Amino acid sequence: MGRTSKLLLSAAAAVLAGTMPALSAWQPQKPIEFVATAGPGGGTDNLARAVQNIITKHKLVEQPIVVVNKGGGSGAEGYVYGKASAGDPHKVIFGTSNAWQQPLVSKVAFNYTDLTPIAAMAQDEFLLWVKQDAPYKTAGDYLKAASSGEFKMGGAQSKDTDEVLTRMIEKAGHIKLTYIPFKSGAETAVQLAGGHLDSHVNNPSESLGQWRGGTQRPLCVFSPKRLPQGAKVTATEGWGDVPTCVEQGLDIKQYEQPRTVWLPGKVTPDQAAFYVELMKKVQATPEWKDYIEKSSQIDTFLTGAELDSFIKDDLERVRQVAGEQGWLVK
Amino acid sequence: MDNLGELLHGFSIAVTLPHLALMVIGVLLGILVGVLPGLGAPNGVSLLLPLTFGMQPVSAIILLSSMYWGALFGGSVTSILFNIPGEPSSVATTFDGYPMARDGRPTRALATAFGSAAFGALIGVILITFLASWVAQVALAFGPAEYFAVYFLAFASFVGMGGAAPIKTVVALAIGFAIAAIGIDTVSGSVRLTMGVDELVKGVNFVVAVMGLFGIGELLVAVEEEFHARAVSSKIEWREVFRAIGRLPRHSVALLRSAAIGCWMGITPGGPTAASFMSYGIARRFSRRGRYFGTGEVEGIISPETADHAAGTSALLPMLSLGIPGSATAAVMMGGLMIWGLNPGPMLFVDQKDFVWGLIASMYVGNIVAVVLVLLTVPVFAALMRIPFVVIAPLIVIICVVGAYSVSNSYLDVVMMLGFGVVGYLFKKLFYPLAPLVLAIVIGDKAEDAFRQSMLISKGTLGIFFANKLVTCLIVAGIALLLLPLVLQLPRLWRKPASAATETTAQETAREKVTI
Numbered sequence: 001m002g003r004t005s006k007l008l009l010s011a012a013a014a015v016l017a018g019t020m021p022a023l024s025a026w027q028p029q030k031p032i033e034f035v036a037t038a039g040p041g042g043g044t045d046n047l048a049r050a051v052q053n054i055i056t057k058h059k060l061v062e063q064p065i066v067v068v069n070k071g072g073g074s075g076a077e078g079y080v081y082g083k084a085s086a087g088d089p090h091k092v093i094f095g096t097s098n099a100w101q102q103p104l105v106s107k108v109a110f111n112y113t114d115l116t117p118i119a120a121m122a123q124d125e126f127l128l129w130v131k132q133d134a135p136y137k138t139a140g141d142y143l144k145a146a147s148s149g150e151f152k153m154g155g156a157q158s159k160d161t162d163e164v165l166t167r168m169i170e171k172a173g174h175i176k177l178t179y180i181p182f183k184s185g186a187e188t189a190v191q192l193a194g195g196h197l198d199s200h201v202n203n204p205s206e207s208l209g210q211w212r213g214g215t216q217r218p219l220c221v222f223s224p225k226r227l228p229q230g231a232k233v234t235a236t237e238g239w240g241d242v243p244t245c246v247e248q249g250l251d252i253k254q255y256e257q258p259r260t261v262w263l264p265g266k267v268t269p270d271q272a273a274f275y276v277e278l279m280k281k282v283q284a285t286p287e288w289k290d291y292i293e294k295s296s297q298i299d300t301f302l303t304g305a306e307l308d309s310f311i312k313d314d315l316e317r318v319r320q321v322a323g324e325q326g327w328l329v330k
Numbered sequence: 331m332d333n334l335g336e337l338l339h340g341f342s343i344a345v346t347l348p349h350l351a352l353m354v355i356g357v358l359l360g361i362l363v364g365v366l367p368g369l370g371a372p373n374g375v376s377l378l379l380p381l382t383f384g385m386q387p388v389s390a391i392i393l394l395s396s397m398y399w400g401a402l403f404g405g406s407v408t409s410i411l412f413n414i415p416g417e418p419s420s421v422a423t424t425f426d427g428y429p430m431a432r433d434g435r436p437t438r439a440l441a442t443a444f445g446s447a448a449f450g451a452l453i454g455v456i457l458i459t460f461l462a463s464w465v466a467q468v469a470l471a472f473g474p475a476e477y478f479a480v481y482f483l484a485f486a487s488f489v490g491m492g493g494a495a496p497i498k499t500v501v502a503l504a505i506g507f508a509i510a511a512i513g514i515d516t517v518s519g520s521v522r523l524t525m526g527v528d529e530l531v532k533g534v535n536f537v538v539a540v541m542g543l544f545g546i547g548e549l550l551v552a553v554e555e556e557f558h559a560r561a562v563s564s565k566i567e568w569r570e571v572f573r574a575i576g577r578l579p580r581h582s583v584a585l586l587r588s589a590a591i592g593c594w595m596g597i598t599p600g601g602p603t604a605a606s607f608m609s610y611g612i613a614r615r616f617s618r619r620g621r622y623f624g625t626g627e628v629e630g631i632i633s634p635e636t637a638d639h640a641a642g643t644s645a646l647l648p649m650l651s652l653g654i655p656g657s658a659t660a661a662v663m664m665g666g667l668m669i670w671g672l673n674p675g676p677m678l679f680v681d682q683k684d685f686v687w688g689l690i691a692s693m694y695v696g697n698i699v700a701v702v703l704v705l706l707t708v709p710v711f712a713a714l715m716r717i718p719f720v721v722i723a724p725l726i727v728i729i730c731v732v733g734a735y736s737v738s739n740s741y742l743d744v745v746m747m748l749g750f751g752v753v754g755y756l757f758k759k760l761f762y763p764l765a766p767l768v769l770a771i772v773i774g775d776k777a778e779d780a781f782r783q784s785m786l787i788s789k790g791t792l793g794i795f796f797a798n799k800l801v802t803c804l805i806v807a808g809i810a811l812l813l814l815p816l817v818l819q820l821p822r823l824w825r826k827p828a829s830a831a832t833e834t835t836a837q838e839t840a841r842e843k844v845t846i
Contacts, residue, residue, distance in 0.1 A: 040662040072532020073514040107521050109528030158519030186653050196473030209675020
């Protein structure tokens with residue numbers, strides 16, 4: 001998708017540039033607050049701090065930037081804060097797809113429409129992980145063994161991305177899994193290492209250390225094609241060696257978690273455009289490439305109409321799963 | 331021993347002039363954020379984190395961990411002097427530390443706390459040094475059922491000791507559990523008990539609760555009783571610092587027991603908070619002077635402080651070898667590890683020997699640096715107690731308001747903090763115990779998650795809590811601690827069939843120990 005997205009991107013940028021004659025029309029007037037909708041140390045927090053670091057290092061903005069963590073309620077705290085700050089262009093909210101997924105399944109006091117989308121900056125992939133000494137070598141073996149109905153699948157949070165994917169696996173593989181929610185992906189990885197679970201669907205960075213340490217290994221990746229090769233993780237294998245799930249007979253073509261950037265609602269197009277430009281500049285730096293590589297994410301940049309349609313597609317997919325499971329809030 | 335050689339190599343990395351300088355800077359900054367209202371170790375470390383991006387990973391972790399040691403020590407200062415615990419793990423220190431400081435012995439209270447904390451940390455590091463590989467394996471054996479058993483044990487050891495009237499303890503616990511349930515539930519993903527207040531989705535922050543319950547609550551009681559109207563005339567003497575340290579070996583049993591509890595809770599991921607509460611509860615049960623606990627007993631300070639630091643130190647091991655952060659500060663440091671390009675996990679000990687052993691060696695040196703610096707500050711902090719109450723009281727209100735606000739820049743938190751102040755006051759006036767309430771707020775939701783995860787795994791049968799030796803031992807120990815006071819009461823009931831008499835004595839004891 002790399003080349004097409006870049007084309008679309010420049011088209012989108014051209015459209016934006018056309019509608020707004022002077023991009024530098026608006027500049028931040030006071031210190032900017034980066035709101036990470038996660039606790040310190042998580043993936044979203046790391047993104048916010050990496051962006052802050054890059055902006056400060058390259059002096060991309062005159063004003064100082066502070067990062068605050070509002071990770072309560074699985075991130076809802078940060079989004080509610082963003083909603084309450086409507087019209088304030090000095091607050092930037094960093095989140096994931098739960099900006100639109102969470103309002104579907106729990107009674108939180110915000111919706112993604114209360115915020116102004118700026119960009120989706122990086123995508124985390126999902127893989128199917130099993131314990132190192134598990135007998136199955138492929139996703140096919142796993143599905144066969146799981147048909148006993150006794151398998152325990154762990155994940156971060158309830159009715160969130162991990163559980164949605166788990167329910168999709170159940171449907172595609174005609175199996176039944178017991179889903180056990182934990183607080184974070186790192187915790188889930190340790191539970192698998194200790195043999196308290198049979199599998200989980202962690203992002204690469206959440207299980208990287210465990211894979212290298214030989215406590216668990218990935219069976220397949222939920223992506224249309226294999227991941228870029230990169231450096232070897234274990235002595236013999238790297239991310240590029242992990243087959244796709246479709247290759248192995250688990251028919252889920254694509255499942256990703258975008259890292260999203262938002263402004264509060266009711267900001268002017270000028271203000272939104274300023275941050276779109278800013279994030280593009282951030283993405284062009286070598287430090288950004290370094291961050292993407294170290295956190296084993298996929299570089300991406302969606303904004304404008306492209307981001308809107310991405311959100312709509314994802315929302316439809318989640319709504320379907322949530323509807324089947326009876327999770328939708330009335 | 332292989333490890334000893336590695337450790338010596340580590341010392342050659344840690345004990346260099348630039349690294350020693352980093353330790354001193356880190357510790358001083360840490361004491362500062364520990365003492366300042368509402369900052370605390372996690373915030374301090376995350377503020378410093380961006381500065382470390384250009385450093386060598388080993389220098390960066392030495393700076394951050396030194397700051398952590400400093401903040402842990404600094405956090406005890408406000409607990410002891412003003413009854414305002416800055417971290418969950420220093421709540422138990424207030425129970426005896428604050429009465430002792432109020433009693434005119436702030437120097438002794440601070441010196442005792444720092445001395446025993448250093449001892450706990452030392453035992454924790456020694457454990458890490460020699461049992462690194464074994465400890466990593468122990469933590470892996472902990473699934474949800476085992477987690478629940480550890481929390482159950484912590485509750486049992488504290489609750490079962492029967493300080494206050496049992497029914498009041500149960501009421502306090504229940505209120506605590508209800509407060510812990512506010513916000514998003516991990517297991518079902520639904521929003522609970524927000525009572526129409528949107529912002530409550532984030533749950534109730536611990537700092538907000540304790541600042542109100544302890545800081546403001548105590549203040550209200552004091553204002554009413556005009557008890558502290560005059561300043562404490564404490565003599566500031568250097569000799570008193572050394573005398574307090576010199577007296578520590580007399581309490582070697584308490585020190586060793588608390589260090590053992592701390593290490594155990596640090597390795598099994600129970601964490602420093604559960605460790606300090608449990609250690610305090612057990613000390614009170616088994617100390618000869620148990621009935622005086624809560625009035626300024628030396629062992630009431632030694633036990634929680636030693637266990638807290640032993641657990642805090644040994645908890646760094648699961649963080650490095652498994653990637654589970656034992657505390658909020660450890661979580662920030664783990665984020666740092668990833669940014670420096672290191673991945674916490676079993677291979678860190680193999681791939682990054684310089685880093686791991688440099689860090690472990692720095693823990694020895696850093697703690698010594700921290701304890702020396704912090705002991706130097708004791709007379710300064712103790713002098714704060716000379717300030718008259720009329721000056722201190724508004725300061726405490728300011729500290730609590732600023733502290734509550736700065737947790738997440740939210741006005742609602744300030745209102746809640748004041749509300750908790752009233753609750754704390756009522757609890758004191760009505761002789762309800764605060765400790766079970768706080769314990770339930772801090773680990774209640776974790777215990778609940780663990781229980782419900784276990785039930786999901788076992789498909790609803792309680793048999794999972796007796797499924798293997800480890801979990802059975804923990805649960806049986808917990809039940810035993812719960813039942814012990816009942817069993818001890820039995821013979822007395824036998825002898826005195828007239829229950830009225832026992833009831834009055836029970837009430838008297840309850841009244842005696844109301845401060846807890």
